[in-house]
Amino acid sequence: MTTIDIKQATKDGIYLNGYVVNISYDKLMKLNGKRVRISGKVTIVKGLKHYNDGEIRQGRQEDTKHILRPKIKIIDN
Incomplete structure (x- = not known):
């Protein structure tokens, strides 16, 4: 919650609470300021590694x- x-x-x-939740901007505007419970399937996107010279890729x-x-x-409400 x-x-x-x-x-x-x-x-x-x-x-939200350590998760990136895919919600459209229009829906976010309607939900802004409201207390909600969110559930669904969680997927993990791996972070990027440094290049050999220490430079970080975009992301x-x-x-x-x-x-x-x-x-x-x-x-x-």
């Missing part, structure tokens, strides 16, 4: 947990 804060949104989705360095098809239930 968490409260939706539109400020946590990125191009990939929204960060996240750490692994990220994604919920791609979330089920959302509003807890209170």
